[in-house]
Amino acid sequence: MKKVIFFDLDNTLIDRVQAVNKAYKEMAEIQYPGDLIMQDKLYNAFIKYDENGDTDILKRFQNVKDELGFDQDWVFDEVDVYYKVYPDKTVPYKESRECLETLKKKYRLGLITNGTMHGQLRKLELSGLKDYFETVTVSAEIGVFKPGKKIFDLACEKMNCKAEDCFYIGDIPWRDIAGSYRAGMSPILICAHGEKPCKDFPYIYNIGELPKLLEEIDK
Secondary structure (H helix, E strand, C coil): CCCEEEECCECCCECHHHHHHHHHHHHHHHHCCCCHHHHHHHHHHHHHHHHHHCCCHHHHHHHHHHHHCCCHHHHHHHHHHHHHHHHHHCCECCCHHHHHHHHCCCCEEEEEECCCHHHHHHHHHHHCCHHHCCEEEEHHHHCCCCCCHHHHHHHHHHHCCCHHHEEEEECCHHHHHHHHHHCCCEEEEECCCCCCCCCCCCEECCHHHHHHHHHHHCC
């Protein structure tokens, strides 16, 4: 039986898709106040190059710049706007709180997430989920990122546990599933927004399904 569950944050416990769509809409309105046609054009470019957050933020906005003809300064300015606007759009999945409430009775809970320290902590605060976690490990805080093994190792050190005693719940196969597996954890994929299941690992479609799955596999 496992003792610890580590969670990813975006698109695992909070709805990144909804939040980022709202953020891009506001950013387009800031760029082109009153011009609905240009707002729509910029918004669509943001969405086109977002790639579920898998690419570096500078690369995403560089692609938007190249497509729409902005100058290089726009890229750096827009990154600043993004980090101010996006975290405040945080929306937790409606099942997240109940899921964590149930699991904390049996497991110790931790968080391992890529992102900026301010942004990820702000999302946790707004989601109302912060107090469920004993430890929070953010990539920017320690300078290592998923899927690298080191971030999982450091999270285990903070939690004072062994990787083989841990589940890891995340939504991106190459980052969350491969990374946690290589670190020695037992991964579970959440297919919250159409991700394809990994046939070699357990998976769920909704975070609310996690307690039942764990009852079946963690005996």
